[in-house]
Amino acid sequence: MKRPTESQTFHPLTDVISRIRSVADQPEVSVGRILEAAGQAGVLPLIFVPALIAATPLSGIPGVSMVCGVLIALFSAELILGMKEFYLPDRLKRKTIDGNKLDHAMARITPMMEWVERHTGQRLSFLFHRPLLWVPQGICLLSGMAMPFLEFIPFSGSIAATGVCLLVMAMLTRDGVVFLFAMLPYAVGAWLLVRFLL
Known part of the structure; x- marks a missing residue:
């Protein structure tokens, strides 16, 4: 999978969702088809799509969180390494998901994404220049690596x-306020993990 140029990476979140829904017309x-559609919008959607799927009720389907975690880790690692093409094993490409459930989940989350777009802007944008940019990219990598194991802890994935x-x-x-807000789920996740272990 070829990596788009940097100028192609900024697209509205709702555009990514629209691309996903455009291929959710089959049982x-x-x-592979989902990521191919989303990947046309840039590099980051390749990470966004499996994360979005795992964040919806679709994560209740056995194995979905595990596959999504592997995809997140794989694409995050390739992004950090600056690879010109993204590699996706054929075995993962062939994994399928119910088209109707996918379309329904994306439809439900669209209003939230529209709200996010209306309330975001380029704030604290210095956070998105290297080496600071490696921080959110690295957290995405670690999150993806952890998700296959978190599937055994309710809601943590x-x-x-x-x-x-x-x-x-x-x-x-390029909104630093959203980046800071993104730390909240990890704080909640850490609290749940401690409670589960103790």
Whole structure:
């Protein structure tokens, strides 16, 4: 999967959702087709899409959080390494998800994304220049790596996915306030993890 140029990476969040819904017209939609559609909008949507899916009730489907976590980790690592093309194993490309459920989940979350777009702007944009940019990218990587294991702890995988969604939103809109807000799900997740372990 070729990596778009930097000038192509900024697109409205609702545009990404619209691209996902455009391919959710079949009983079963492959991961490869979903990411191919979203990837046309830039680099960051390749991370945003699996995080968004895992943050919705779709995460209740067995294995969804695990696959989404692997995708988030894979694309985050390739983004950090500055790879010119993104690699996705054929086995992951062939994974499918119910088209109707996908379309319904995206429809429900669209108003929230529209609200986010109306209330974001380029604030504290210095946070999105290297080396500081590696911080949200690194957190996305670690979140994706943790999600397959968090599937055994109720709600924790969805919380991590929500954090990744917010981090990608922050990077797409270059809004540092959203980046700071993205730390809240991780604080909640850490609290739940401590309670679960104790």
